[in-house]
């Protein structure tokens with residue numbers, strides 16, 4: 001809840017979320033209950049894992065992306081069966097729907113589960129079941145995107161990309177696109193060019209985390225070397241005016257995650273997230289939660305925090321939501337429906 005007079009509008013906006021890691025929606029209560037179900041002992045020597053509260057307190061003290069990722073990979077180790085993946089995603093969809101999310105494009109990290117011996121179809125089936133339920137019961141549309149982990153050997157990502165089950169999931173549309181995530185420093189986008197070239201040949205959509213902790217140059221590289229159709233984060237684009245003009249002129253969408261950027265110390269405060277700068281420069285962006293269970297903020301919390309710091313106008317919100325809808329990887333028909341919902345909400349406020 002924000003104090004802005006626009007709070008009712010912000011609640012009612014039909015939202016799209018394009019940057020949410022399903023594993024990052026693993027709330028401590030589900031984490032502990034799945035650990036108990038599977039008899040998994042979570043790092044007994046880390047005081048953070050002694051209680052839900054201790055874990056939440058630790059999440060408030062992340063010092064960097066890598067510090068967060070340590071907890072993120074341990075947390076997801078409790079996901080073992082299809083029903084676990086389904087429960088995780090279903091909880092996220094229910095929460096997102098309450099916040100007004102009408103279309104979600106959700107990430108998952110296959111390698112983080114394959115490396116623990118979980119079959120690709122086990123994890124994906126759970127996510128697909130939850131997606132179907134969200135579409136049927138919550139009337140949301142959902143796309144699933146598989147991300148590659150840049151801290152692992154490129155050969156590992158290539159083997160996963162080429163795997164028959166993964167290829168089948170691209171062909172039948174259960175997975176519509178690929179992304180690139182995990183540690184950014186030391187792993188420049190160009191390392192993954194071969195995978196992205198293959199994805200382009202198969203008409204698989206392409207995005208990558210870039211310019212989160214790493215320099216703006218990684219954004220240019222994700223566009224030029226990987227043929228990315230949008231950029232996840234892109235926060236540091238603001239440091240390069242020439243590239244910023246190019247991104248604006250060519251209409252690439254950034255999936256900004258401002259609360260994540262603050263919690264992971266990529267930017268000191270919400271006021272310093274270059275929201276106004278991007279709006280003024282015509283850089284398109286959407287607002288997203290990234291890893292809501294770890295950063296204590298889902299999408300409505302994020303919209304409210306942006307409003308409190310930047311005091312946006314109705315027109316600004318219309319621009320942000322329009323760009324999010326138009327930058328989504330759904331059909332033109334679905335975009336038209338969402339645009340209609342947006343116009344109705346704007347006209348009522």
Ligand SMILES: Nc1ncnc2[nH]cnc12
Nearest residue numbers: 021181182183209290291
């Ligand atoms: N913010 C983030 N950056 C990179 N990899 C991630 N995986 C989950 N969240 C991430």
Ligand SMILES: [Zn+2]
Nearest residue numbers: 019181209290
């Ligand atoms: Zn992310």
